[in-house]
Amino acid sequence: MLIQLPDVLVADEVRHARQLLATASWADGRPGAGSQAIQVKNNEQLAHTDPVAQAVREMVLRGLDRNPLFLTAALPKRIFPPRMNRYSGASNFYGDHVDGSVRFTPESGQRVRTDLSCTVFLTDPKDYEGGELVIQESGASRAFKLPAGHAILYPATHVHQVTPVTRGERVACFFWVESMVRSAEQRQLLFDLDMAVMRLRRNHGDDADTVSLTGTYHNLLRMWGDT
Secondary structure (H helix, E strand, C coil), X not given: CCEEECCCCCHHXXXXXXXXXXXXXXXXXXXXXXXXXXXXXXCEECCCXXXXXXXXXXHHHHHHXXXXXXXXXXXXXXXXXXXXXXXXXXXXXXXXXXXXXXXXXXXXXXXXXXXXXXXXXXXXXXXXXXXXXXXEECCEEEXXXXXXXXEEEEECCCXXXXXXXXXXXXXXEEEEEEECCCCHHXXXXXXXXXXXXXXXXXXXXXXXXXXXXXXXXHHHHHHHCCC
């Protein structure tokens, strides 16, 4: 399930984030990568404790909280604190890799199982060339280069890469989600059911059938969810 999330950050928030990030102290992004990923990783990141990273992180988390599509698709239990990366100049790509299965939250050391990956684009596509997020799914490649403030949510099990940036710079926020529902198949069924119920409510209101289906959705979430 690959889902585009529009307007995680609105235009004013994107401008503010970009102003902050323009003053940030970027460093080599390879430290902390796994033994396979480090061989194909060539970008820059901000330290977790960097004040700019902290400010943009809080902005993104607020945006996620008010984004109903993110909440219904991810059913988040834990979110690994969002990080910032930059692709430009000689540090401009990240080859094929799969994200590590478990991350450790910097502040507490709490384990976060990486069921889903998410990238929030912070640079307008017209401002750079290359830099597509390419995700392998069912034997095919899908490339994403979304407007600033938009995000892509996808299974962390998928092989993916960022193609070389050949002009300008690509700045983004990335993080992982541990879902209340571990099974990707069950999350997909819940998402499809929730979307169908919302369409029925818009078209027919809260009649007996939509109330019944809403109950079915929540009963399945009770059955499959782990809080």
